[in-house]
Amino acid sequence: MSPDRALSRRLKGERRRVALRSTLVQAVWNYDSLQAVGFGWAILPGLERIRPEPAERAQRLHAHLETFNANPYLATVAMGVTLRLEEEIARGAAGAERRLARLLRALRGSLGAIGDDLFWASWRPALGVAAALAALATGSVWPAVVYVLAWNALAQGVRAAGVRAGFAAGAGVARVLQDPFWAGARSGARLGGSFAAGAALGAGAAWATTGGGGWGGAAIFFALVALLWLAGARVGPRGRILPPALAFLVAVAVLGAIRHWTAGAWP
Amino acid sequence: MTGAEFGALTALGAVVFLDQWPAVQTMISRPIVVGPIVGAVLGAPTDGVLWGAVLETMALAVQPVGAARYPDAALAGLLGTAAALTGFHEGLFPAGWAVVVAVAAGAAGDAVGRLQRRWNGRTAAGVRARVAAGSLAAPGRGIAVALSRAAALGALQTAVGLAIVLAGVAILGSSAWAGWLDARALQVAAAGMAAVGGVRVLGLEGRRSAAAAAGALAGFALFAWGGP
Numbered sequence: 001m002s003p004d005r006a007l008s009r010r011l012k013g014e015r016r017r018v019a020l021r022s023t024l025v026q027a028v029w030n031y032d033s034l035q036a037v038g039f040g041w042a043i044l045p046g047l048e049r050i051r052p053e054p055a056e057r058a059q060r061l062h063a064h065l066e067t068f069n070a071n072p073y074l075a076t077v078a079m080g081v082t083l084r085l086e087e088e089i090a091r092g093a094a095g096a097e098r099r100l101a102r103l104l105r106a107l108r109g110s111l112g113a114i115g116d117d118l119f120w121a122s123w124r125p126a127l128g129v130a131a132a133l134a135a136l137a138t139g140s141v142w143p144a145v146v147y148v149l150a151w152n153a154l155a156q157g158v159r160a161a162g163v164r165a166g167f168a169a170g171a172g173v174a175r176v177l178q179d180p181f182w183a184g185a186r187s188g189a190r191l192g193g194s195f196a197a198g199a200a201l202g203a204g205a206a207w208a209t210t211g212g213g214g215w216g217g218a219a220i221f222f223a224l225v226a227l228l229w230l231a232g233a234r235v236g237p238r239g240r241i242l243p244p245a246l247a248f249l250v251a252v253a254v255l256g257a258i259r260h261w262t263a264g265a266w267p
Numbered sequence: 268m269t270g271a272e273f274g275a276l277t278a279l280g281a282v283v284f285l286d287q288w289p290a291v292q293t294m295i296s297r298p299i300v301v302g303p304i305v306g307a308v309l310g311a312p313t314d315g316v317l318w319g320a321v322l323e324t325m326a327l328a329v330q331p332v333g334a335a336r337y338p339d340a341a342l343a344g345l346l347g348t349a350a351a352l353t354g355f356h357e358g359l360f361p362a363g364w365a366v367v368v369a370v371a372a373g374a375a376g377d378a379v380g381r382l383q384r385r386w387n388g389r390t391a392a393g394v395r396a397r398v399a400a401g402s403l404a405a406p407g408r409g410i411a412v413a414l415s416r417a418a419a420l421g422a423l424q425t426a427v428g429l430a431i432v433l434a435g436v437a438i439l440g441s442s443a444w445a446g447w448l449d450a451r452a453l454q455v456a457a458a459g460m461a462a463v464g465g466v467r468v469l470g471l472e473g474r475r476s477a478a479a480a481a482g483a484l485a486g487f488a489l490f491a492w493g494g495p
Contacts, residue, residue, distance in 0.1 A: 023291045028413045030388035037391045040398075041406035054403060061406070062398045065391075072292055124294070128323050131299050135320035139313045141303045143320075151294045 011083060015163045017045040018083070022076045022159055034069035039079065046083040050090050060086060063097075069108050071115020073155045073162070078107045080166020081173050099171055110177045114186060119155060122189035127151055268309070268353055273429060275308045276349060280425025281418040283341035288380070289417045298322035298344025298369075305348040318348040322369050339376020343369040346428045353436050364439065372428055379424050387413050 025038035040061050051057040070078055081103060088096040127147055134143035169176050283296035294300065299319045306315010326340035347369030354364050390409045397405035 024289075024410055024414070026292075027289045027410045027417075028387045028391050028394070029288065030384050030391050032388050033391045033395070037394050037406050037409055041410055044403070044406065055401060058398055058401045058403055061403065062395065065395045065398060065406075072288075128297065128299060128326075132320040132323045135299065135316050135323075139316055141312065141316055144300045144303050144316070147297070147299055148294055155292070155294075 010087075011046055011049055011167070014046040014049050015080065015083065015167060018042050018079050019076055019160045019163045021045070022072075022079060022163070025075050026072050033065060033067050035072075035075065036065045036068045039068040039075065040064040043079050043082055043086075046079075047086060050083070050086050060089070063101075068104065070111035071119060073119060073159045074111040074115040076159050076162030077111060077166040077169075077173065078104060080163040080168070081107065081170060082166075083163075084167050084170040103171060103174065106174055107177075110182075114177070114182055117186040118189050123154060124151070268349075268429070268433060272308055273426075276305065276345065276429060277422050277426045279304060279308070280342065280345055280428075281422040283345060284339075284376075284421025284424070285414065285417055287339065287341045289383075289414060296341035296344075298326050298340055298347070301341060301344035302348045305345055306352065309349065309352045311352050314352055315348055318351045318365065319344060322347045322365075326373075337377065338370075338373025339380060340373065342376035342424060342428065343373035345425060346372040346432055349429060350432045350436070353432065354440065364435070368432055368435070375428070376424060379420055383413075383417055383420055386416060 021042040021044075022038075025035050025042055028037035029035055043064065044061065047057050047060055051060055064082070068075075068078070082100065085096055085100040085103070089100065127150055131143040131147035134140075134146075166173060279301070283301055285291075286293055286296040302317075302319015302322060303312060303315045306312040306318070309315070322340075322344045326338075326343065347365045350368035351365035390413050394405045394409035
């Protein structure tokens with residue numbers, strides 16, 4: 001059997017269970033150890049196989065309960081890497097424990113940044129804009145259904161594939177993540193999000209000029225404004241002028257009150 | 268709103284609180300999905316779809332990147348849609364009312380989320396201590412405790428929020444304030460959001476930023492007021 005094939009078969013069932021458990025990686029998210037408890041619980045099936053002796057297993061589990069954080073969908077890559085290096089540690093490989101600790105520290109930053117750009121800053125706004133506009137135009141429940149299916153096809157797919165990819169890369173994962181492909185992917189994802197915002201602006205403007213009006217017109221206007229806000233949040237300076245919620249409440253209260261006052265109709 | 272509808276929405280609040288960050292994150296907690304479900308529960312599925320879409324556009328501006336604090340979009344979507352639909356039933360034009368409820372719910376839900384994270388800190392410390400003592404079951408138990416607490420908090424904040432929404436609808440709907448938070452107010456408020464967003468796009472800071480924000484706010488407000 002080739003080394004690659006042997007590697008892909010190792011801990012196969014356990015890796016599946018790890019991927020499934022990774023759905024709860026944020027269950028005990030807190031300000032001290034972040035995702036560490038969820039991370040430790042998720043990799044337990046693999047540790048159980050690697051370390052049959054409970055006392056040794058508890059010791060290794062404890063080492064993973066200090067601090068961990070990453071994008072929740074990409075955290076599985078770190079889980080795969082951990083299982084691979086835990087095998088080396090169990091075999092007594094020199095420096096493996098230190099290497100794993102260093103790798104996990106590095107992965108926290110890079111998996112967080114890549115995941116945030118791909119999922120939160122691009123894929124979700126793009127899908128959300130498309131679904132919101134489709135829902136406003138049709139009044140149908142189907143855009144919401146497609147939104148959930150499309151999100152999960154990517155996000156849960158990445159989650160499932162992450163353990164396998166991390167396990168296959170092992171300590172080489174740092175080299176993989178330094179590949180220019182990821183910088184390109186992040187840049188492309190940001191462009192995709194901007195393209196979605198622009199497409200929505202065009203669609204909304206077309207609808208408004210061809211006779212949306214009424215309640216629907218107000219809704220599309222609101223959508224356009226929110227998109228402008230979104231574009232501002234991503235392109236402009238990082239410092240806040242006003243917290244969005246406070247700005248919005250102030251605008252509602254002050255301008256609504258002025259309008260009512262000028263209409264001479266205070267209750 | 269009947270008792271069964273109240274109970275169903277409270278249960279939905281527990282589910283979407285869990286989905287928002289503690290478990291799975293399938294995005295069923297997004298307003299675009301929560302809106303139609305609330306609409307179906309309250310007997311107005313099409314209105315629920317439209318309100319879900321509008322509130323989704325509000326939530327799109329917020330991205331949970333890095334250590335950012337962000338409003339509870341799930342609770343905002345749930346209570347905002349419920350406010351719109353119950354307000355409409357009571358003759359209260361719901362647009363501004365629903366948005367105000369959604370914004371307030373987003374802020375309140377954020378506070379509850381931070382509380383849950385702080386409690387999770389104690390749970391995590393307990394888990395670490397028990398694992399150090401040799402318990403391999405401690406992480407699983409800790410996760411079960413944290414998820415149960417999250418579901419209870421989600422249900423509780425939804426029930427309290429719904430009670431406030433119903434009280435607000437009863438007070439506003441029967442008073443001369445009905446119609447104050449109407450569609451035009453929504454447009455004007457949206458113009459305020461546009462002004463802040465526009466200034467960010469321009470990248471201005473300091474006094475120029477404040478002047479540009481004020482001018483943009485006035486221009487947008489006038490347009491929204493007298494525009495088509």
